[in-house]
Amino acid sequence: VDKPPVWIMRQAGRALPEYLALREKHSFLEICTSPELAALVSLQPVKRFQMDACIIFSDILVVPMAMGINVQFSPDISLSPVIKNREDVARLKRPEMNSALGYVAQIIKNVLSEVSDSLAVLGFSGAPYTLASYLIEGGHFKNFHKTKMMIYEEPALFKELMKKIADAVGDYLEMQISAKATALQLFDSWAGELAAEDYEHLVLPYLCQIMERLRPKGVPIIYYINGIGNLLELAQKSGPDALSIDWRIKLSEVRKRLGQNQVVQGNLDPNLLLVSKEVIKQRVFEMLNQTNGKGHIVNLGHGLLVDTPLENIETFVTSVKEWAEKNEPKK
Amino acid sequence: VDKPPVWIMRQAGRALPEYLALREKHSFLEICTSPELAALVSLQPVKRFQMDACIIFSDILVVPMAMGINVQFSPDISLSPVIKNREDVARLKRPEMNSALGYVAQIIKNVLSEVSDSLAVLGFSGAPYTLASYLIEGGHFKNFHKTKMMIYEEPALFKELMKKIADAVGDYLEMQISAKATALQLFDSWAGELAAEDYEHLVLPYLCQIMERLRPKGVPIIYYINGIGNLLELAQKSGPDALSIDWRIKLSEVRKRLGQNQVVQGNLDPNLLLVSKEVIKQRVFEMLNQTNGKGHIVNLGHGLLVDTPLENIETFVTSVKEWAEKNEPKK
Numbered sequence: 001v002d003k004p005p006v007w008i009m010r011q012a013g014r015a016l017p018e019y020l021a022l023r024e025k026h027s028f029l030e031i032c033t034s035p036e037l038a039a040l041v042s043l044q045p046v047k048r049f050q051m052d053a054c055i056i057f058s059d060i061l062v063v064p065m066a067m068g069i070n071v072q073f074s075p076d077i078s079l080s081p082v083i084k085n086r087e088d089v090a091r092l093k094r095p096e097m098n099s100a101l102g103y104v105a106q107i108i109k110n111v112l113s114e115v116s117d118s119l120a121v122l123g124f125s126g127a128p129y130t131l132a133s134y135l136i137e138g139g140h141f142k143n144f145h146k147t148k149m150m151i152y153e154e155p156a157l158f159k160e161l162m163k164k165i166a167d168a169v170g171d172y173l174e175m176q177i178s179a180k181a182t183a184l185q186l187f188d189s190w191a192g193e194l195a196a197e198d199y200e201h202l203v204l205p206y207l208c209q210i211m212e213r214l215r216p217k218g219v220p221i222i223y224y225i226n227g228i229g230n231l232l233e234l235a236q237k238s239g240p241d242a243l244s245i246d247w248r249i250k251l252s253e254v255r256k257r258l259g260q261n262q263v264v265q266g267n268l269d270p271n272l273l274l275v276s277k278e279v280i281k282q283r284v285f286e287m288l289n290q291t292n293g294k295g296h297i298v299n300l301g302h303g304l305l306v307d308t309p310l311e312n313i314e315t316f317v318t319s320v321k322e323w324a325e326k327n328e329p330k331k
Numbered sequence: 332v333d334k335p336p337v338w339i340m341r342q343a344g345r346a347l348p349e350y351l352a353l354r355e356k357h358s359f360l361e362i363c364t365s366p367e368l369a370a371l372v373s374l375q376p377v378k379r380f381q382m383d384a385c386i387i388f389s390d391i392l393v394v395p396m397a398m399g400i401n402v403q404f405s406p407d408i409s410l411s412p413v414i415k416n417r418e419d420v421a422r423l424k425r426p427e428m429n430s431a432l433g434y435v436a437q438i439i440k441n442v443l444s445e446v447s448d449s450l451a452v453l454g455f456s457g458a459p460y461t462l463a464s465y466l467i468e469g470g471h472f473k474n475f476h477k478t479k480m481m482i483y484e485e486p487a488l489f490k491e492l493m494k495k496i497a498d499a500v501g502d503y504l505e506m507q508i509s510a511k512a513t514a515l516q517l518f519d520s521w522a523g524e525l526a527a528e529d530y531e532h533l534v535l536p537y538l539c540q541i542m543e544r545l546r547p548k549g550v551p552i553i554y555y556i557n558g559i560g561n562l563l564e565l566a567q568k569s570g571p572d573a574l575s576i577d578w579r580i581k582l583s584e585v586r587k588r589l590g591q592n593q594v595v596q597g598n599l600d601p602n603l604l605l606v607s608k609e610v611i612k613q614r615v616f617e618m619l620n621q622t623n624g625k626g627h628i629v630n631l632g633h634g635l636l637v638d639t640p641l642e643n644i645e646t647f648v649t650s651v652k653e654w655a656e657k658n659e660p661k662k
Contacts, residue, residue: 152602153607271479271480271483
């Protein structure tokens with residue numbers, strides 16, 4: 001692409017008044033599991049703003065649900081039963097995708113039918129480690145203590161769990177590819193908490209498994225870790241088409257370590273969308289100057305904050321377009 | 332030193348039964364502000380275990396207290412008034428050290444009088460950014476939102492605050508040097524949350540100010556950030572004698588990026604001290620093999636967890652000694 005594309009993690013949902021209006025009539029889970037409502041919500045941000053991608057409205061916990069875990073989303077996220085031992089892991093199902101998660105494929109199809117070819121439609125999944133930590137902690141995170149105990153004390157059991165999740169995630173993303181998603185994002189939000197050696201031995205192999213399985217399909221995969229700075233080289237090794245970078249590290253530094261051709265996504269601090277328009281624009285320009293807008297999918301470094309003013313989302317998106325116009329390559 | 336020295340961040344205090352017994356008679360603040368009681372508590376871990384350093388029992392919030400802020404430690408940490416504007420910053424006092432914090436110098440002197448010369452006695456302070464974030468958030472952290480708002484919207488005001496804190500911290504550490512502390516640690520626990528460019532422009536200059544001021548005194552300074560991986564090169568630039576590294580990055584990787592001569596401290600995950608002795612020993616050995624025990628102060632990557640079994644602290648310390656015996660340089 002000539003100009004850097006832009007979208008925002010969590011662009012669909014809680015920050016938009018039209019979503020909140022819909023939530024007065026439907027629960028979060030009702031919207032997630034209804035292909036019509038979820039497609040409607042997915043399209044809300046791209047109707048308001050000039051984003052270049054539409055990510056489907058869903059939740060990473062639909063995969064644990066399909067594996068046989070009860071997930072409660074309100075008032076707080078809670079999963080049951082929590083995974084403690086070999087029997088718990090054995091009980092996890094490998095879901096039959098069409099019956100268990102076919103509704104997500106339908107969301108993708110519904111969104112695709114509403115948009116022009118120029119808009120990318122993104123599917124996504126939680127990555128195995130992040131889903132494993134939800135399953136082990138039950139959603140109540142306290143320094144990832146239980147997850148780490150399993151990693152340190154029972155690495156073989158942890159690997160079994162990772163293998164089962166990686167199989168399900170692979171199936172799930174294949175289904176999204178069959179539904180014609182333009183690209184896919186794997187969210188490994190919590191992997192940045194691990195020691196690099198544990199990431200290397202207990203997380204990376206299962207990512208590689210997924211990437212190798214999907215690579216022949218030719219659909220780009222974006223891989224996100226919050227706190228990716230310590231794991232850059234390992235994350236690159238898994239072979240994603242793009243790395244989604246949090247705000248803690250400069251994109252220029254990422255390129256210095258991983259090579260100038262590494263496609264990056266990101267990476268402003270979501271808190272920056274709560275400040276004045278001048279500051280937002282300045283930070284967008286500074287970020288784009290680091291990459292010259294090449295091989296750069298503009299985004300935040302983590303999800304959009306709930307209380308972000310709409311006009312600031314607008315400023316973020318239009319600043320990217322403005323930078324691109326000013327820096328158009330000479331013909 | 333021939334053998335890698337070992338101590339543990341938060342070794343004095345909540346993990347030890349003799350401390351908890353003392354707390355039944357005295358509040359946390361009573362112990363902190365009593366040179367006799369604080370010295371007693373500082374010495375408790377080194378009486379039980381073969382650590383090579385004794386860090387004084389204190390709290391990083393004694394500096395804000397001396398600057399005129401009310402600090403409540405129980406049931407939760409709470410500071411008032413919180414720092415919001417120029418007037419709040421102007422009101423912060425530059426403490427007269429002997430009257431406001433002389434009791435801390437006395438703790439160091441009391442500890443020194445009880446130990447042999449082979450034991451290092453460590454003083455410490457919170458680093459300016461971490462103290463600033465406490466002052467701005469009032470102790471109730473929610474994604475460091477308020478701190479970031481000041482950084483993004485009012486960087487000049489934030490710099491004023493940092494300057495005032497850096498002056499006080501410099502005074503405070505100078506006093507600790509006068510009291511004959513063997514070495515000093517600066518805790519910048521929260522700086523790892525910042526974007527690298529903000530750390531560089533708004534945090535690093537004030538660290539440099541402190542380091543430059545103390546360097547002529549010849550007392551080694553250890554600098555800690557939780558999540559230092561993104562900031563390694565910048566943290567090194569501030570010029571500390573040792574960098575204290577969290578568990579997320581391998582020490583071998585730190586050396587690769589900063590040079591083989593960089594003195595490091597760390598870096599096992601504190602959660603590892605909740606697992607079996609075999610695993611603790613294995614991880615200690617793996618860590619020491621990365622540095623060959625050279626220029627390496629063995630420690631955890633963050634503070635000791637409250638519920639750590641005493642026998643595991645013992646295993647951690649003795650594993651370091653055991654590694655050193657096995658790997659003694661041949662004469």
